[in-house]
Amino acid sequence: MSTRIVEVRAKILKQNDLLAHALRERFQTSGVSVVGLVSSPGSGKTAFLEKLLSGLARDFRVAALVGDLATENDAARLKRATPNVRQITTGTICHLDAQMIEKALEGWQLDALDFLFIENVGNLVCPSSYDLGEELRFVMLSATEGEDKPLKYPTIFNSSDVAIITKMDIAEAADFDVTTARRNIESVRPGMQIFEVSAKTGSGMLDVFQLLHDQHAHSRETRPALQIEATQ
Amino acid sequence: MHELSIVLSIIDEIGDESEARDLHDVEVVHLKVGVFSGVDRNALLFAWELACEGTPLERSHLDIETVPLVIYCANCHQNLTPPSLYQLCCPECETPSQTIISGRELEVVSLEVAA
Ligand SMILES: Nc1nc2c(ncn2[C@@H]2O[C@H](COP(=O)(O)OP(=O)(O)O)[C@@H](O)[C@H]2O)c(=O)[nH]1
Numbered sequence: 001m002s003t004r005i006v007e008v009r010a011k012i013l014k015q016n017d018l019l020a021h022a023l024r025e026r027f028q029t030s031g032v033s034v035v036g037l038v039s040s041p042g043s044g045k046t047a048f049l050e051k052l053l054s055g056l057a058r059d060f061r062v063a064a065l066v067g068d069l070a071t072e073n074d075a076a077r078l079k080r081a082t083p084n085v086r087q088i089t090t091g092t093i094c095h096l097d098a099q100m101i102e103k104a105l106e107g108w109q110l111d112a113l114d115f116l117f118i119e120n121v122g123n124l125v126c127p128s129s130y131d132l133g134e135e136l137r138f139v140m141l142s143a144t145e146g147e148d149k150p151l152k153y154p155t156i157f158n159s160s161d162v163a164i165i166t167k168m169d170i171a172e173a174a175d176f177d178v179t180t181a182r183r184n185i186e187s188v189r190p191g192m193q194i195f196e197v198s199a200k201t202g203s204g205m206l207d208v209f210q211l212l213h214d215q216h217a218h219s220r221e222t223r224p225a226l227q228i229e230a231t232q
Numbered sequence: 233m234h235e236l237s238i239v240l241s242i243i244d245e246i247g248d249e250s251e252a253r254d255l256h257d258v259e260v261v262h263l264k265v266g267v268f269s270g271v272d273r274n275a276l277l278f279a280w281e282l283a284c285e286g287t288p289l290e291r292s293h294l295d296i297e298t299v300p301l302v303i304y305c306a307n308c309h310q311n312l313t314p315p316s317l318y319q320l321c322c323p324e325c326e327t328p329s330q331t332i333i334s335g336r337e338l339e340v341v342s343l344e345v346a347a
């Protein structure tokens with residue numbers, strides 16, 4: 001039987017990309033800075049986020065979405081810092097996608113927020129393919145998981161904007177060589193900003209707060225004009 | 233493994249195309265998958281078999297063109313393939329580069345259908 005070729009030329013994740021694009025525009029016009037967090041399970045995303053939320057909540061209106069395969073434990077931990085927390089339970093799905101974010105945001109007044117954090121499912125592979133509309137993506141690496149993680153998962157490190165090396169309080173006990181870790185990050189993502197922190201002691205967190213302050217001020221300045229103004 | 237989610241997106245896309253262009257009996261689905269797309273070729277093939285079983289696409293198969301990682305070297309003014317996926321630098325002068333020209337592709341290129 002003969003066949004013919006039909007050209008398609010379609011991006012496989014275009015539905016997700018379109019939705020993420022729409023979310024990004026919504027975030028920008030609402031003036032909310034959105035930061036995504038990715039890492040292996042147990043690297044310390046939730047602990048870091050607890051510190052971020054409680055540190056920022058003094059001066060800013062903050063919220064978080066937290067993805068996990070099962071349980072609402074992480075949301076319960078984060079709610080100690082702010083009531084604006086929603087858990088996204090993904091079941092068997094190993095990553096968040098833009099549709100899950102859109103759904104989880106239903107009923108939230110985005111322009112009443114300054115920061116929204118999105119903790120992804122613990123996974124260094126799958127989340128790299130899915131844009132969530134975030135303004136910055138933080139990839140986290142803990143001192144207990146080895147310096148070569150970035151080399152093993154170059155795609156996610158490369159698609160992130162900022163690297164956070166966490167659990168620095170136990171780096172020495174874990175024989176973690178931070179210079180090598182930094183060199184490896186630099187190799188997969190030249191020029192990437194790197195922060196060394198401990199969510200336990202709070203060390204290094206001030207620099208992260210400074211980055212977020214600056215980012216927020218910058219996105220407020222470059223915020224697109226509201227549509228109401230445009231139509232008036 | 234998110235290749236099953238990827239495969240379901242491909243099947244959706246084929247469904248839309250088939251309807252819009254009245255296509256039947258898709259035999260081959262040609263894809264472009266970049267080595268830096270985060271999607272694994274073998275997992276994709278496996279997920280395809282799984283997802284198409286008992287559907288009109290059961291007899292179809294995937295043909296995957298693997299797209300290499302290519303970066304731009306600002307020093308040599310050339311597009312080149314870096315030494316490895318974890319060394320984003322020029323293979324000739326070792327200048328680091330964050331300008332990715334190709335390697336992130338995840339596309340349905342074309343379908344082969346019964347004439
Ligand atoms: N010593 C130390 N332990 C930490 C730190 N951050 C997280 N942990 C511990 O690591 C484990 C996993 O942390 P969690 O935040 O739940 O990781 P997640 O799965 O990435 O959200 C918990 O037992 C935390 O107490 C840190 O900075 N220092």
Ligand SMILES: [Mg+2]
Binds near residue numbers: 045
């Ligand atoms: Mg967590």
Ligand SMILES: [Zn+2]
Binds near residue numbers: 305307323326
């Ligand atoms: Zn060069």
